[in-house]
Amino acid sequence: MVLINPFTFKEIDPDSPFCNRQQEQRDLLGYARANANVVLFSPRRYGKTSLVKRVQKELGTQGYLTLFTDFFGITSAEEAAFRLARAFFEMTRKEENWFKKSIRLLKSFRPVLKPDDEGKLSLTVELATTKQKGLETIEEVLGSLDEFARDKKIKIQIVFDEFQEIVLLKESLSLEGIMRSHIQKQPISYFFVGSRRRLLLDMFNERKRPFFQSALNYELKALPHEELAPFLVDQFQRGKKECPLPVAEKISSRVHQHPYYAQKLSFFVFETAEKKVNESDLKPAFDLLINAEKPVFEAILQGLAPQQIVLLKALALDPSPSLFSFNYIKAHHLGSTGGIQGALKKLIQLDLIEKREKGFDVVDPLLRHWLSHQ
Ligand SMILES: Nc1ncnc2c1ncn2[C@@H]1O[C@H](COP(=O)(O)OP(=O)(O)O)[C@@H](O)[C@H]1O
Ligand SMILES: [Mg+2]
Structure with a gap:
């Protein structure tokens, strides 16, 4: 029988096993319902993106429209506008009336629907006008969102992932100013998510910055050891291998309850171990983990x-x-x-x-x- 490794180190989709984060989900749901803005921060690969997608899925079942966009790697304000426009249409396309309304409101972009490899319609956007540039374009997208959110029947929650990336743009301060002025008048809860904590937190906690004190600071910590170890035991079991709790505890400690490394180390333990996981499987698995991360670390040093x-x-x-x-x-x-x-x-x-x-x-x-x- 071929056993399938149950551990994953890709972003975890909202229906796959997820360790704990119960309190965080409750908190974030509460903030969303209260239309509060939140800065969600932690080092990279702690599970922020997986967590907010889960929260957005739950909000979806409660009648919310949710918008998700990731600012990672953007190189201009115009690109930020493109991503935001696409996410806006992606949010509204679930219902024809909303979709039509968003197309009417957002004049500078056109949604383009094309079948992807799996035959599903995927959405991209095109600029509908050549008149505007950079900051004006994002201003227009946010303005359309203001209008769209004015409809009292519509409840909206928005996630800006890796939001600190906008700080790296040359027009960042104007961009922060424009975004803040729109966001503060919208009846919408925003989650500003990011891994580069200093950049992100400074945006919200420095007196002179447009976003000063406009959101709650919310830190995502490593996973609690008492939750992580039994979670790993369950995952091994799902993959039809037995991992005694004390061994799972060793895995958890070895990576300091780091969510991503816990999954990845367990992945290699699963590959190395026989039917029953033994403490001696840890060392070779840890070496494999280090080896797998080496190119990432070398790139950091470079x-x-x-x-x-x-x-x-x-x-x-x-x-x-x-x-x-x-x-x-x-x-x-x-x-x-x-x-x-x-x-x-x-x-x-x-x-x-x-x-x-x-x-x-x-x-x-x-x-x-x-x-x-x-
Ligand atoms: N609650 C969790 N339970 C299990 N694994 C998790 C959890 N949170 C994060 N992970 C692991 O961490 C990885 C990174 O998650 P991701 O949401 O992309 O983190 P971030 O957005 O903080 O960089 C996931 O692929 C998964 O392996
Ligand atoms: Mg992420």
Whole structure:
């Protein structure tokens, strides 16, 4: 009998097994119903996207229209407008009247429906006018959304995933201003989701920024150990292998309850183990995991300047409260204080390190392991 590996490290669709996050789902549903805006933040691969899709699906069953768009990798305000326009039509196409209304309101874009490989109609958008540019285009899309949301019968919830990406655009401050002015008058709950926490949180918590204090800060933490370990046991069982709870607990601890790594390490354990999982399966599986992540880590280092790499490695080996002490600087060849400060700022911006109780530390537990075992 061929056994199918039950572990997945793709985004989890709303009907597949999901560990815990019950309280988070209740909270987010409550905020959505109260038309509150939320900044949902955590390091990457903690399950933010999977979670908000779940919440949106539930809202859908409660009569909400939901809009989801991802700003990852956008290069211009115009591209943001394209993505938003597409998501707008995607939201309204579920019912003909709404679809027609959105087409009427949003004049600068045309929806185009084409059958995809599976024969389903997939939606793209085209610019219907060449008159507008960048910021004007997004202004128009948001204006149409204002109009659309004015209908009291319609309840809307919106997710902007990887929202901090707009900060990286040259026209970012105007874009933030335009978005804020529309969003604040709409009777709509927005979730601003992001993995680069410093960039995202600064948008909402710096006094001079347009989005200042316009949303609740909501942190998604790693999974609770007491939930994760039994969840893994259940998943092994679903795949017809037995994993004793103490072994599942070891898997959970090994990756510090990191949701994505827990799935991926379990995936390799499942591949390595016989019918019954043994503690000795962990080591080879962990090596496979590290190997699988290596290209990702190498790419991260390639994007850094030498002094940033030196500091990152120092923190991986020796997380320390006294970063600027003579001994620490000397032991890790960190160079000048000014240089350290610059490198520190960049690493925080990239969300590679964060300040914890005891001092700075590498955010990603596996990256930390890899760096300190080189
Ligand atoms: N609650 C959960 N239960 C099980 N696995 C999860 C959970 N949350 C996240 N994961 C794992 O983490 C991966 C990344 O999830 P994703 O939603 O893409 O994270 P993010 O949007 O925070 O980067 C998923 O593919 C899955 O393997
Ligand atoms: Mg995501």
